[in-house]
Amino acid sequence: MLTKRIIPCLDIKDGRTVKGVNFENIRDAGDPIELGALYAQQGADELVFLDITATNERRKTLSELVTRIARHVNIPFTVGGGISSVEDVNVLLNAGADKVSVNTAAFRSPQLLNDLSREFGSQCIVLAIDTRFEDGDWFVYLNGGRVKTDTRTEDWAKEAVDRGAGEILLTSMNNDGTKQGFALDITGRLSENLNVPVIASGGAGTMEHFADVFEFAHADAALAASIFHYKEMEIPDLKNYLYHRGIQIRF
Amino acid sequence: MKTAIIKYNAGNIRSVLFALERLGMQATVTDDPEELLAADKVIFPGVGEASTAMNYLRERKLDQLIRDLKQPVLGICLGMQLLCKHSEENDTDCIGIFDLPVKKFESPVDNLLKIPQIGWNNIAGLHSVIFEHVPENSYMYFVHSYYAALGPETTAIANYVINYSAALQKDNFYAVQFHPEKSADAGQNLIESFLKL
Numbered sequence: 001m002l003t004k005r006i007i008p009c010l011d012i013k014d015g016r017t018v019k020g021v022n023f024e025n026i027r028d029a030g031d032p033i034e035l036g037a038l039y040a041q042q043g044a045d046e047l048v049f050l051d052i053t054a055t056n057e058r059r060k061t062l063s064e065l066v067t068r069i070a071r072h073v074n075i076p077f078t079v080g081g082g083i084s085s086v087e088d089v090n091v092l093l094n095a096g097a098d099k100v101s102v103n104t105a106a107f108r109s110p111q112l113l114n115d116l117s118r119e120f121g122s123q124c125i126v127l128a129i130d131t132r133f134e135d136g137d138w139f140v141y142l143n144g145g146r147v148k149t150d151t152r153t154e155d156w157a158k159e160a161v162d163r164g165a166g167e168i169l170l171t172s173m174n175n176d177g178t179k180q181g182f183a184l185d186i187t188g189r190l191s192e193n194l195n196v197p198v199i200a201s202g203g204a205g206t207m208e209h210f211a212d213v214f215e216f217a218h219a220d221a222a223l224a225a226s227i228f229h230y231k232e233m234e235i236p237d238l239k240n241y242l243y244h245r246g247i248q249i250r251f
Numbered sequence: 252m253k254t255a256i257i258k259y260n261a262g263n264i265r266s267v268l269f270a271l272e273r274l275g276m277q278a279t280v281t282d283d284p285e286e287l288l289a290a291d292k293v294i295f296p297g298v299g300e301a302s303t304a305m306n307y308l309r310e311r312k313l314d315q316l317i318r319d320l321k322q323p324v325l326g327i328c329l330g331m332q333l334l335c336k337h338s339e340e341n342d343t344d345c346i347g348i349f350d351l352p353v354k355k356f357e358s359p360v361d362n363l364l365k366i367p368q369i370g371w372n373n374i375a376g377l378h379s380v381i382f383e384h385v386p387e388n389s390y391m392y393f394v395h396s397y398y399a400a401l402g403p404e405t406t407a408i409a410n411y412v413i414n415y416s417a418a419l420q421k422d423n424f425y426a427v428q429f430h431p432e433k434s435a436d437a438g439q440n441l442i443e444s445f446l447k448l
Contacts, residue, residue, distance in 0.1 A: 002411060003371045003390065040435065045371055071269050076392055076433045096265050098433065121299065123367050123394045167369065195362045197369050220365060250371040250390040 003248045004214045005045035005221035006235060007199065008228045010035060012051045012081070015061050017229075032065060033072050039228065040075045042235040045250055047073065048101070048169075048223060051081030058082070063095040070096025078126055080169075086115050093120060101126035101169055104142040107149070107156065110163055117164025126199075127165035129153055131186060132173040138186045145173050154189060161194050168194065169223065171201040179205025179227070181212060188217035199223050207233065207241040214247050254278040254446065255290035257317070260307045261297035261329055263430070270432035274443055284316050292446060293320055296432075297329030298394070301353070302341035304333060314346050323448040324424050325381075328395060331419065331426035335399050348424045351402045356411060364412050367396040372409050374417040374429070379406035380448065381418075381425055384440040391417070391429035391438060398428065 011018040016030045028034055036047050049069065051062050066079055079092050080101030089100050106112050106127060116125045130141040131153040138153040157168050168190055172183030180203055187200045197220035200213045204224035213219045227233045242249045254271065256264055258280045271278050278294070279286060287293060295317065297304060308314045317324070317334075326334045333345045338353035345353070358364035371390040391409075398415040401408065407418035409428070419426045425445060431438030 001372065002368060002393075005370050070266065071272060074270065074273065074433065074435050074439060076430075094265070096269060098266070123298070123369060123396075166367065192362060195358065195365055197365045220370065 001248045003045070003250045004219070004242070005199075006043070006210070006238060006249075007046045007048055007221055007223040008039045008044050008235070009048040009050060009201070009223050009225040011225065012049050012062070012065065013053050014055070015053075015065050018052065033068050036069055036073045036077070039235065040073050043239055043251070044075065044235055046075060046221070047077040049077060049079050050101075051079065053081075059088070059091070063091050066092055066095040066097050080126070080128060085112070086119055089116055089120060093124065099124040099126050099167070101128045103128040103130070106160065106165075107140060107142055107151075110159065113160055113163035113165050117166070122164050122166035122196075125165055126167045126169050127157070127160045128169040128171065129157060130171050130173055131183075133183070133186070141173060153186060154193070157190050157194060161196050165196065167197045167199060169199040169201060172203060175203030176201070178203055181205065181209040182217065182219070182222065184212060184217040187213060187219050191218040191220070197221060207238050210238060211242055211245045211247060214242070215245075252276075252292070252446070253290045254292045254294065255287050256280045256294045256296060257287065257313065257330075258282040259297075259304060259311075259313065261299040261304050263296050263298045263328070263432070266430070266432045267294060267296045267327070270439065270442055271446075274439065274446070276446060282311060282313060284312075287316060287320070291322055292448070293322060293324045295324060295326040295330035295334070297327060297333065299329055300340060301329065301332060301338040301345065301397070302343040304329060305343050305345060308333070308346075317346055318348065321423060323445065325445050326424070326426035327432070328428060328430060331428050332397060332399060334419070334424060334426050338397060340397050349399070349402065349404050349419050349421055349426070351399050351404070351416065351419070353397050353399050355397050359412060367394055368411050369394050371434075372411065372417075372429075374407040374409050376408045377406065377418075379418060379420045379425065381420075381441050381444045382407065383444045385437050385444075389437040391427075391431065391434040393429045395428060
């Protein structure tokens with residue numbers, strides 16, 4: 001059976017991980033490769049590296065980093081952050097990334113999704129959506145959650161899949177950072193109405209939250225950052241818990 | 252030992268190279284017939300679309316060259332599908348080492364089955380020397396919309412609503428639908444066993 005995936009997310013700035021303290025088994029918690037390899041060894045099913053570098057050097061730094069990750073990490077990984085063109089994606093896939101995630105640029109010019117899926121195949125194109133619930137519905141936000149749009153999240157997700165997005169990475173801004181659990185309703189609505197995998201993100205605080213988003217919202221994967229980085233939860237314990245809850249998981 | 256990776260218009264070659272590097276092995280990426288024929292092992296990787304890939308191989312007569320290879324050959328993902336007889340993907344005649352059809356996954360109920368299958372699935376019924384250090388029911392990483400049916404050459408079975416061939420073997424031809432280069436230790440062990448053949 002296909003398993004549910006557990007995906008740690010690492011924020012990268014100038015080639016270094018931004019969060020992450022107190023790991024006994026690695027020398028340098030700021031080194032994305034060491035941290036990524038540690039998560040892989042602990043049983044992470046995939047990794048996401050999100051680049052938040054704002055300098056002009058970012059493109060070169062990132063592609064070099066991607067190659068170093070690809071050399072050392074033996075599980076699949078996605079790279080995202082500021083990707084806006086076919087050429088950006090070409091550079092990152094050639095550097096060794098398995099998938100890329102696009103967000104604001106795809107919303108601004110949706111044709112990008114058609115172009116990317118035709119050029120590289122849908123399987124490596126992840127559409128990231130930041131969403132917030134207000135006035136009775138879920139809306140798309142851009143630019144890292146700073147810019148509101150009037151587009152309903154369900155509408156954009158559906159259009160994006162029609163245009164060639166191969167997976168949806170859905171982050172609920174209402175839940176992100178709260179540790180009160182994932183947004184089950186919108187995650188469930190997307191999972192049930194789209195024929196591509198949905199990765200739930202935002203709100204993970206307990207192991208039960210992961211079980212809930214898999215069982216009740218039918219998410220295909222769940223992503224979390226700080227609970228792993230600050231060792232509030234260890235991946236082997238989480239997988240053990242999910243296994244005993246009867247959820248298909250990889251050991 | 253010389254390992255050659257067949258160079259053609261399909262992705263993920265670099266991932267395979269890196270996986271070999273992690274095992275302390277080097278490989279040449281080439282479409283040169285002489286180099287391919289002279290290699291001790293040949294890896295036929297691939298992420299992409301069947302008809303585009305077959306056209307590329309035929310134009311360079313690499314399809315016939317692959318049929319003629321006598322050393323151990325490992326097809327990966329699209330590489331495995333191209334070693335089959337025919338693919339439903341744009342109605343493509345393939346290389347035909349394995350007399351099997353490649354079909355598209357179909358969801359029995361809308362959106363129940365996500366296509367492509369992306370993620371870790373277990374493989375069972377393992378019986379090939381490349382699984383010597385891969386335990387029964389190991390998880391491997393799959394990304395695919397099409398699958399090879401079961402047949403006498405099936406050496407591993409996976410299930411995604413239906414049972415299909417996760418691996419095939421006939422004579423010197425080995426093939427896996429999953430990505431051993433991305434399948435953590437289990438995948439690494441498989442590649443190592445293949446290189447030791």
